[in-house]
Structures are given as C-alpha cells and as structure tokens.
Amino acid sequence: ALEQELAKIKAAGFAVDREELEIGLTCVAAPIFDGDGKPSAAISVAGPTVRMTSLTIETIARGLLGVTREISSRIGYLPR
Numbered sequence: 001a002l003e004q005e006l007a008k009i010k011a012a013g014f015a016v017d018r019e020e021l022e023i024g025l026t027c028v029a030a031p032i033f034d035g036d037g038k039p040s041a042a043i044s045v046a047g048p049t050v051r052m053t054s055l056t057i058e059t060i061a062r063g064l065l066g067v068t069r070e071i072s073s074r075i076g077y078l079p080r
Contacts (some may be wrong), residue, residue, distance in 0.1 A: 014061045019049055028051035030064040035076030043068055 009015045029044035045060050051069040
C-alpha cells in the first residue's frame, strides 16, 4: 500500500497529509529540487480539514507546483 501511495504522489508531484500528523489538519506539500534533481526542500500549505475540500486541495496543489517549479528552476533544476 505504501509503494502504491508513493507512486501516486510521484505521478501527481505533490502529497496530501489527511490528518496523519494532527486530527483536524490537512496539508498539501510539493518538493523543491536542486541542480542535481534531488529533492532538497518542500513547501506546504495546511488548513483545517473542514475547509480542505477536494477542490481546495487541487487549487492549492496547482499553486504549489507552480511555485516549487519556479524555485527549483532558479536554483538550477532542469526537468527531464
């Protein structure tokens, strides 16, 4: 199950923490890649689970992916 979840995260480019850390808190996170293509940092957005609908999560994820891609490219990451 873990390998399947990791494959989904890799394909989507972001991960969602659905109350695994804290009950009532949902988090969306995306990695920042360095010049060698390795994840070196991440940015996350968290909010109350009651406000984190599927649409909200998708909207946040799109924004995060745009920001993390920009930061990654500025520090030398070249996507394959």
